[in-house]
Amino acid sequence: MSEPAILDADVGIVGAGPAGMAAANVLAAAGLAVTVVDEGHRPGGQIFRQLPEGVDAHGAIAEPPSHRHGHTLLEEFARGTVRTIAGATVWDCKPGRVWFEHDGASRLLRCRHLLLATGAYDRCIPFPGWTLPGVLTAGALQVMVRGFGVVPGKRALVVGSGPLLLPTVTALLSAGVQVVAALEASSRWRALRAVPGVLGNLARIREAFWYGKQLLRAGVRLRWGWTVFRCEGDGRVQRAVIGQVDRDGRPRPETARTIEVDVVGAGFGLVPSIEIGQLLGCASRFDPARGGHRLIVDDRQRTSVPGGFAAGEVCGIGGAEVAIAEGTLAAHALLHEVRGTPVPRASVARALAERAAADAMLRAFAPLPGLHALAEPDTVVCRCEDVKLATAQAAAACHGDSLRAIKVGCRAGMGPCQGRICGPSLQALATGDGRRECDLPVVQVPLKAVRTATIVEAPAD
Amino acid sequence: MNDDNRIPGMQSRPAIAFTFAGRSLQARVGDTVAMALWAADEVALRQSSRDGAPRGVLCNMGICYECLVVVDGVTVRACTTVVRAGMQVERGGRP
Numbered sequence: 070m071s072e073p074a075i076l077d078a079d080v081g082i083v084g085a086g087p088a089g090m091a092a093a094n095v096l097a098a099a100g101l102a103v104t105v106v107d108e109g110h111r112p113g114g115q116i117f118r119q120l121p122e123g124v125d126a127h128g129a130i131a132e133p134p135s136h137r138h139g140h141t142l143l144e145e146f147a148r149g150t151v152r153t154i155a156g157a158t159v160w161d162c163k164p165g166r167v168w169f170e171h172d173g174a175s176r177l178l179r180c181r182h183l184l185l186a187t188g189a190y191d192r193c194i195p196f197p198g199w200t201l202p203g204v205l206t207a208g209a210l211q212v213m214v215r216g217f218g219v220v221p222g223k224r225a226l227v228v229g230s231g232p233l234l235l236p237t238v239t240a241l242l243s244a245g246v247q248v249v250a251a252l253e254a255s256s257r258w259r260a261l262r263a264v265p266g267v268l269g270n271l272a273r274i275r276e277a278f279w280y281g282k283q284l285l286r287a288g289v290r291l292r293w294g295w296t297v298f299r300c301e302g303d304g305r306v307q308r309a310v311i312g313q314v315d316r317d318g319r320p321r322p323e324t325a326r327t328i329e330v331d332v333v334g335a336g337f338g339l340v341p342s343i344e345i346g347q348l349l350g351c352a353s354r355f356d357p358a359r360g361g362h363r364l365i366v367d368d369r370q371r372t373s374v375p376g377g378f379a380a381g382e383v384c385g386i387g388g389a390e391v392a393i394a395e396g397t398l399a400a401h402a403l404l405h406e407v408r409g410t411p412v413p414r415a416s417v418a419r420a421l422a423e424r425a426a427a428d429a430m431l432r433a434f435a436p437l438p439g440l441h442a443l444a445e446p447d448t449v450v451c452r453c454e455d456v457k458l459a460t461a462q463a464a465a466a467c468h469g470d471s472l473r474a475i476k477v478g479c480r481a482g483m484g485p486c487q488g489r490i491c492g493p494s495l496q497a498l499a500t501g502d503g504r505r506e507c508d509l510p511v512v513q514v515p516l517k518a519v520r521t522a523t524i525v526e527a528p529a530d
Numbered sequence: 531m532n533d534d535n536r537i538p539g540m541q542s543r544p545a546i547a548f549t550f551a552g553r554s555l556q557a558r559v560g561d562t563v564a565m566a567l568w569a570a571d572e573v574a575l576r577q578s579s580r581d582g583a584p585r586g587v588l589c590n591m592g593i594c595y596e597c598l599v600v601v602d603g604v605t606v607r608a609c610t611t612v613v614r615a616g617m618q619v620e621r622g623g624r625p
Contacts, residue, residue, distance in 0.1 A: 108591075108592050108610065109591075110560075110562075110612060115591060120540060120560075121543060121558075121559065121560020121561070122560060123542070123543060123559075123560070124540060124542055124543055124560070129537060129538075129539040129540045130537075130540075156610070156612075158592070158610070190589060190591065190593045191589060193588075200578070200583060200585060201584075202573040202574045202575075202584055202585065202586030202587075203573055203586065204588075205586075205587055205588055205589075205590065206588060206589050206590070208589065208590065208591060209587060209588060209589050209590030209591070210590075212590040212591055212609075213565060213568065213590060214537070216565075217560075217561060217562070217565040218536055218537040218540030219535060219536060219537070219565050219568055219569050220534075220535045220536065220537055220569075221568075243537070244537050245537070304574060304584050305573050305574065305584070305586075449578075449581075452578070452585070452588070452594070452596060453579065453595060454579060454580070455578050455579050455580035455581050455583075484579075484595070485595035485598075486593060486594050486595045486596075489593050489594065490588070490589070490593070490594050517592075518595060520604065
């Protein structure tokens with residue numbers, strides 16, 4: 070039986086990660102018809118990534134204490150009445166309408182209210198050799214291990230900055246991979262700034278201790294103020310040159326040393342995935358400590374577009390606890406609009422508290438501008454279009470230093486990823502100024518590359 | 531099948547056959563093309579647009595389009611496409 074091209078719901082949610090699931094659970098329990106579209110093949114998002122259906126591998130991968138929240142959410146989500154469209158790629162939207170490609174078909178979700186829980190993706194910072202097969206994002210390695218039970222390699226290097234390096238290391242250890250080095254670009258002293266934000270939050274302290282114990286047990290030492298300088302290999306990564314960086318992240322070449330590795334996970338923080346919100350017309354703000362451009366929401370998770378809500382990483386990087394709290398709050402606020410039920414004060418307070426704790430912690434891992442000095446003139450910065458750093462710099466010098474001028478001048482950001490990978494660092498790379506405020510990237514339809522037939526056959530609303 | 535690149539205890543799934551660039555391989559039900567190929571030690575999935583350099587999985591979550599391959603004549607992301615039995619996968623070219 071073919072599925073209907075047009076779906077109707079009281080509430081449409083984009084994203085089945087912690088924020089989307091938390092909201093869906095509350096709304097469905099209140100009796101609303103909820104439909105969630107998600108690009109993943111199973112609910113959970115990236116943080117609570119599930120194995121393919123039918124695999125019970127409880128305990129095969131070591132999990133931090135916070136993941137029990139994920140299990141609770143997933144169980145309730147599976148039990149409830151939420152309709153989930155998995156494997157859906159959203160390519161167009163307007164208020165109350167979401168067009169997506171699903172299983173080769175072009176479909177449309179119509180809803181009165183829309184919640185964006187679109188999450189985030191890894192921030193990439195180019196370095197020589199980062200295009201070699203075997204050099205992946207930190208998130209990619211976690212998906213490999215926790216989502217598919219596939220072993221990434223034998224000898225791994227983990228580099229980057231921020232709290233997500235730790236789950237990457239523990240996922241690799243669970244897979245039996247030797248973690249040759251784990252390098253945090255921030256200095257230990259800068260990281261101490263995170264401590265006040267964590268102190269008042271028992272769950273976060275417990276989490277930090279759990280990771281510390283896992284690393285200690287495996288004999289892996291997190292090295293502060295280190296990063297990767299380059300990767301080398303014949304057709305795939307075989308070696309990495311690592312070394313120390315100064316307080317701004319600038320490499321100190323005299324400290325370089327070579328290690329043999331067969332897989333590299335690089336994660337320099339996360340970038341909010343705001344494209345759908347942008348296309349809807351939601352107001353956004355450049356907020357470097359929260360990962361870059363993020364959607365603006367009020368104290369009830371309302372975006373600037375009537376009927377549009379947003380929760381979790383799309384409102385700024387903050388982690389799963391923030392996402393759950395904000396998703397729950399968004400659902401209560403939405404119920405208030407639909408039914409007039411009061412928004413529980415505790416829900417508002419919890420979202421505020423989790424966000425404040427996350428903000429305080431992430432300030433210590435704000436992107437280091439000096440890391441943009443890792444790329445060399447012939448380093449590819451835009452992978453889709455094979456644009457090298459020297460070309461991007463020439464474009465900025467000739468056409469101007471706005472994101473749009475650089476794109477027009479050298480095609481960087483015009484490939485199928487639409488600048489999601491190079492965009493967050495392109496201006497810093499091309500202008501040599503890592504502290505400037507980045508322009509808001511232009512979004513266009515289709516939001517993601519889909520088949521032409523999907524666009525031609527799109528159901529009319 | 532060779533399960534060297536699989537974590538023991540996480541593989542209670544039947545094996546299915548598919549091909550990559552003419553090579554016969556096996557996936558587990560539920561694998562994406564990208565993960566089945568990684569487990570089979572196929573890490574270079576396409577050639578880059580201008581330099582022709584080998585490229586493979588970068589983000590593994592449908593963002594970067596680096597893992598483009600051709601399935602039944604259609605260019606798709608290997609990391610978001612689930613393997614079907616008998617699937618014929620070819621290397622991707624220019625994105």
